[in-house]
Amino acid sequence: MNLTLQYIGKVLEQPDWNFPTHRHQHFSELIFVTKGEGVVTIAGERYAVQEGDLLVYNKGVIHEEYSSQNNPLALYYSGILHPDMEMLIPFECCPVMKTKEHKNTIQSLFDLLFEEAQHKRDQYQQATQQLLTVLVVWVHRLNKENTTLNKVRNAESLAIGIKEYLDIHYLRHLTLQDIATEFHLNPYYISHVFHRKYNDSPINYILNRRMADARQMLVSTKLKISVIAHLLGYENANYFTILFKRLMTESPSQYRKRELRERINL
Template sequence: MSTSQHNLLNEQHSPYHCQLLYAGKLNANPDWKLPLHKHEDLHEIIFIVKGVGTYIIDDKVYTAKKGDLLIYNRGILHEERSHPEDPLFTYYCGFRFLPLIAETRDWVIHPDREPVIRSNHYSNELLLLMKTLFEEFSIRNEGYEQISQHLFEAVFLLIERMIHAQNHTAKESKAPLANRIKEFLDTNYTHQLNLKDIAMMFHIDSYYLIHIFTNNFGISPINYLIQRRMGEATYLLTTTNKKIWEVAKMVGYENPNYFSIMFTKIVGESPREFRKNNQKNHYNKKN
């Protein structure tokens, strides 16, 4: 079986308010990714059976995992990427609303709400329906179109339950991934961190880590980490009498010589010079 299976359903009249167009399955592939794109004439839903993925939906970054459901309204830009160490296995399908419905409601989830529905008590039931729907498409026995349409109607109704169960709007949801990464760096800048460590913490690869962080803050995560450490070091140098090696250790550098080199590069003068030129003025302002 190929990495991604995608079966099309011939368009036909449907007695329901939405028409199923295709159903597919993505097998676990650590290298799988789908660049930024959108569907102008249909909606798509993706259910994560297992694994972790990074998704950019309408300029916001989300991390989704087992049991989560992703909803792409028609015309919404989105990008998808599987985690290399925990690859995605998903079921998905595409559909459109019939004209009379589309005139008044051409969205699956309201644009103000978060497009990622987190795993809840309906997830197992949805998994069974999505799996059966895909298998019906794959076997294509007589009458599969009608059976698939009935299955999708059940899927759609269950999705509406899941949406209602997640009762919050996008504005009330958790901070975007970039903000979470920044908060992590702000909290853990004294620890020994590298790109791989940070990326693993958020279940993304190093490329995405750099891409997401730089696009949001205009600086790479490692350079931000360095700036964060040096900012704290300048404060400690001007407000305490701690030795330079102690300051170095407090901001995450075991090697004081390396700390001095980095400090000089970033600040423009050595830690000793900086302290000499700034500490007296600082204390004068306090006294």
């Protein structure tokens, strides 16, 4: 595995400790709770966490943490680059894992990682990479062991929700990142889940929705093509014509003439 430790740190039983909503675009985080309890929100879902829990924040996923005042959290946090893997665990898996009888093993790995990073002895970079490899192997093992506890997300429902959002907002100039932000998810997840359900990308779906409206207006109204383009959010009528022709293999004016020739209005 090609893994690099970006940072590692500790939080030591601070009753008022919290970390507000944030995300990391280029690396993932592993959190190990050594004591106490608290609440974390990951991709819009809340989880109660406690001693022995291992948390996985895939890159791009929005998250926040809050410690209990009565039983404050103590934890390790670490940032990990993994260029050969899109994510540390699959999207549909629960990001909070119970280590149970493996708690001491996971704690020992974090202890060693922290020590290597802190003292930077000879060949510490190789040591941290090897420790990270073992740790990520344990993440995959625990993920399998926790399958009965995993809160499996309903990908089909998510895809339907994305489609409903696009059906409402398709006239806006949305990017994949805009859609991902709306759903508190990574753009890769959004594209993957939507394509699996509809065999199309969200952006292409928006384009097809707009062009469906364009076809309707071309045959049911006498609006100028420039006006139709403007109503569909295109300031440049020439750009709209190019997109329409790319999709329909004929220009808007050609489409209008052909459809009106073949259509009988009552």
